[in-house]
Amino acid sequence: CGGCYGPTTHVEHVRHVKRMQPSASNASYGPTRELEWGQLNFLHTTDTHGWLEGHLKEGNYGADWGDFVSFSKYMKQKAREIGVDLLLVDTGDLHDGAGLSDATTPDGAVSNNVFEKVDYDLLTIGNHELYVAEVAYQTFSQFSKFWGDKYLTSNVQILNNETNEWEFIGQKYKYFTTEHGLRIMAFGVLFDFKGNANISKVIHADTLVAQDWFQDAVNYTEPVDLFLVLGHNPARVDQSSGSTFGIIHDAIRKAHPRTPVQFFGGHSHIRDFAVLDDSTTSLESGRYCETLGWLSMSGFTKCSSGWRSTSNPKGVPNPSRKATVNSTSPYKYARRYLDWNRATFDFHAVSGKHEASFDTPLGEETTSAITTYREQLNLNKIYGCAPQSYCMTCTDFNSTGNIYPLLANALATVVVNETRKEIPRYIIANTGSIRFDLYKGPFTYDDFFIVSPFTDVFMYVPDVPCSLASSVLGRLNKAGANEKRNLGYMPIERDICVDPITAPLGARDVFDHVHSDAAVTRRQVVDLVAGYTTKDDFGTDGDDTAHSEIPHYSVPDFFQGEGGFDEGGCSGTADLIFLDFIQSDVLAILGSGYSASDVGYYINSTFTTRDYLPLFVEQSDLFQSGMPNCTTS
């Protein structure tokens, strides 16, 4: 019906978008190169954050978890047919980012069941499994038990509330032999996370590598053909990444100078592939079910390893690159970042084989289960109509197309304690509390979680002198977020500076283009759909589908709303409101005259970052004027 929406037509529209993904048969868009298959191959997911429905508003990332269930099954069959090993691995962060994972209590109550339909070989834990005690216990008592010895948490423990003993949430390590004879020692290592609920413990990497059990595993009594390290940990090991992979790598290398080590990382939400030495590489596969990572390697021989199949599979391309130019190691590698859509899965599965589809019964059941859960959770319910799209980084931080000015307005409008509403207030939030762009058109219950999924409470210090209160935001941004400083973690900014006026495809156009249902159709005009344009240690050919570049503008660590001021601005005192998540940052800025005893709940203990956007959307003319016939055009 030409883009009109009601509660029912919206759902139909969403399904339609999902199935209308770029067609592999259209040569001008989508993958064009077969995957290189080696002796040992991996499919890697990370930072899925509940996006198991796929991206309902972006066809390019529109496959759902059922599609992945089917595709991964197909790929395992293919590996068997050509006589090689394929391992499916995940590196954590399953919650906080979409309604399917976050609209239940606790988070993950239904999405974990959906996630478990994929036949993973190894998994590890993310920091988002540890912020909230209830979620950490669910991970320990259910998720970890479901996966058994495949769930590796080499440095994460929990206080067992039945025995009152500290226990590893999963297994410390796993030694196993692949179908074709490779003997692998695997670990799962979370970065040195400090924000975990206090019923859990994260053992820092330098302590971990000194522990007896770890040394025993590295110096194992049985032969090891490859060390496999999964980690919720940036793939790239440099001083600014906060990754602890370097420490693990050094510890393994001390005992084994030449044995291959393969890392799979996550957490920084990027596509990346780093070479650590001649026989060590590290892959990171993006975020939010936008990317499926592929890594393949060859070079194992029957005399020097347990390998007992062909040296390179026939009838398919094989990995052809040494890790370093002057490498003397026998190992060759290939890596690829697959866009998460059915056309991509189709291309790498059934295209050219005259088969109707790669769907399996379990995949289709999984898709149906997602639809049912979404209906039960009312995720499709429309609460408002966004008059335009607002992005996090594709336009300048202060521009009208950016999400932060809108949210600053939302904070100012609805974060109000009725008994203090006449008192001027600054409301400060971390920009990291916002997780995704907001799209023009129907704004659903799901979208509340997609944009602002956390349950960070609004705290405040009353009656702060204006001269001090008004300086806090600027000083916070100058100092940077505590969490990042502790980690040495700097967000990895792409080195792009695009002027939206002069860029060949201007920022505004790119944004519309990326976020429009018509994006795929418009490829005839712009040739490529905007998306990832990855540069990594192997160069620029990692993206399975070529994209045009999306402008990227940096954002400060914090933003604020301001309310209750008269024309004269702040004179006298103001309420300084902030999220509990950033309380330590704010107190550090306020200085020695203030402590935690000055801080209270601004509204109450349950009013959180999940609540202010729904209130704003329901109250604001901006979001209500397009209702009930909200359109995206």
Ligand SMILES: O=c1ccn([C@@H]2O[C@H](COP(=O)(O)O)[C@@H](O)[C@H]2O)c(=O)[nH]1
């Ligand atoms: O309660 C919370 C928890 C997290 N954040 C933000 O999320 C990132 C971490 O997310 P990853 O997916 O692990 O990268 C953290 O740095 C905060 O910016 C939050 O705002 N509130």
Ligand SMILES: [Zn+2]
């Ligand atoms: Zn994450």
Ligand SMILES: [Zn+2]
């Ligand atoms: Zn993370």
